[in-house]
Amino acid sequence: MSDKKPTPKLDELETGPWPSFVREMKRAAETSPMAEGLLGVVELSYEDRVGHWKHGGVVGVRGYGAGVIGRYSDVPEQFPDVAQFHTMRVNHPAGWFYKTDALRKICDIWERHGSGLTNLHGATGDVILLGTKTEELEPAFEELTENGFDLGGSGSVIRTPSCCVGPARCEWACFDTLALTYDLTRHFQDEIHRPSLPYKFKIKASGCPNDCVAAIARADLSVIGTWRDAIEVDEAALADYVRAGVDVRRDVCDLCPSRCLTWDDKTLTIDNAACARCMHCINVLPKALRPGRERGACLLIGGKAPIVSGAMLSSVLVPFMKIEPPYTELKELIGKILELWADEGKNRERVGEFIQRVGLGSFLEAIGLEPRPEMVKHPRENPYVFYEEYFEEEPK
């Protein structure tokens, strides 16, 4: 029995200038009954305004506890071809660079073993292979690994680390985001593939404070490039911008958050001690200004979306760290954080929520980091201060 049914509502989303996901489902449906079934299920959702996927279901590949999301339809009798519609998360190459032969291999594998539908890419960074049956998981995995691709993370694991384009194509990268991401991913394979943590743990690396992978909002551990010395100025290039009509005072100096730039119509003066390293002036004048030479990263901790107790931005953990192979200092720090949180964290408590519960001061003490003024916007305002010990008068 075929799942082919008319899709009048979805058909309306084939028109218009933006590329249509409905066209993608229909293209895949030319060769995949699963994609045809998906069209029917989504059309049904458009009619009755609720989703038709059931919660959960434990499926996976042998030896792994992560990388596959089980998915079952709640209308299997109407759409038997998508009664099972599991997702495989495939660990992407750092920076999402591909040669077409590698992408074509993924396409061939997914045409043989799945719906032929993908996401390039999911929000965590993985290649998402969307929709297959339980019996296809192991053969698909085998072909993926034969061709150099492994699964990514899902559930209570270190999730697939991801990063910005970094030094591959960006003049602002303050460390090698791709090399770090690849190295950490290899180093933590076991923690990515086999759940052993209270909840998910995301690591994202951005090469500069522009934070193109949104590490500060989305990663439990955000590695964001920065520098410690002076912004470099190329006077000739600056003069070119001025000749081309850039209003340095209005568009650069007046928008500097720390007002550390002054422009006297000829010379740009930078008070680097006052600079917040926000990137604005460099963004506006990429030819004339660049981050300093003493480069590294700021490590921040605890970013997350709302579930469970509300959204959090990452906050400063290490104001500056050199990020160079073999990344021993960073790996040891991550190890200490994971060990503490795995021991003391509650089920489904992200590391940021854990820190809220135990206090940042106690957390720092437990992982062996000294408190630093860079970690807070300002010192405490409330006078209820915890002390674990007090003095007693010695008996005379």
Add this chain to the structure above:
Amino acid sequence: MRKTDIGPPHYGQFLPPVIQANYGKWRYHEIPRPGVLVHVAESGDRLYTVRAGSPRLLSVQTIREICDLADTYCDGYLRFTSRHNIEFLLTDPAKIEPLVADLAARGFPVGGTGHSISNIVHTQGWIHCHSAATDASGIVKALMDELVGHFTTMALPGKLRVALACCVNMCGAVHCSDIAILGIHRRPPKINQERLPKVCELPTVVASCPTAAIRPTRKDGHDSVEVAEELCMFCGNCFTVCPAMPLNDALNDGVSIWVGGKVSNARSEPAFSKLAIPFLPNNPPRWPEVVEAVTRLVDVWAANARHYERMGEWIERIGWPRFFRMTGIEFTKQHIDDFRHAETTFKRSVHLKG
């Protein structure tokens, strides 16, 4: 021998020769036209990038078509961005024009650079998610059909990052976007009393609720839970640990709109998005209320913000009362926070603008 734990392929094998030769030695970049970047290396080498929008959901047929383009124009090298765009990497500037024309003929818009709206980061919605309060791809398609002109040009005051998550799990992490479209439930979970004892661990269910709305009880002779409905804020955490407590509901599910968030540190600090519109109905296939509301927000910001001023920076300057007046959005009880640390969002001065 079965291979496991091999990790991802090394990115190095996928970098075009011009990147391998100039890795970490880029000097500066320019945007010669919307959707086209040129990066210039210390060596003088030039790398051109043509950025095209994609619907994120891609069939293998379309990926092969994209590969054909990369083979024809870029020696087979391409990459993707964190916002689902496709980037073709070229060294021959003479090939840019033919590639752009080829992309246009195949229905891929070129843009998303500089002061534009980039592709909308989004989640699975009704295509694949069990907790979706709305669809994702459908709203994005309907909205981008309307806003595509801001993708293919760079005439906006600053960058505009729009994101959509189909429930508060926020797999797309939309909580720090200039404009965030968020699917929300508005009805407490419907407990399936017959299924619950078979599929759920009760202490875990009780512990899962951030507001302690779920309490142990006896139902029909077995241990179960009840929900204090007035405490429920529809987060769905209980559903994630207990499939017998679904929240999906056609009448009460819909979309909320949030504004003024950002992740970049440029100028102002990273910030959360704030509530603009508490609820709009699910109205597939084209969600006209959502498209109208977001388009209005873009228009008002574009007409009033200063050069480089992002949505949140603009609102910060003019003040929230004026934002609500200018956009015509009604300010309601729902706009006042009542969860953790709510009081830190109350106005504690008479610095009242507007």
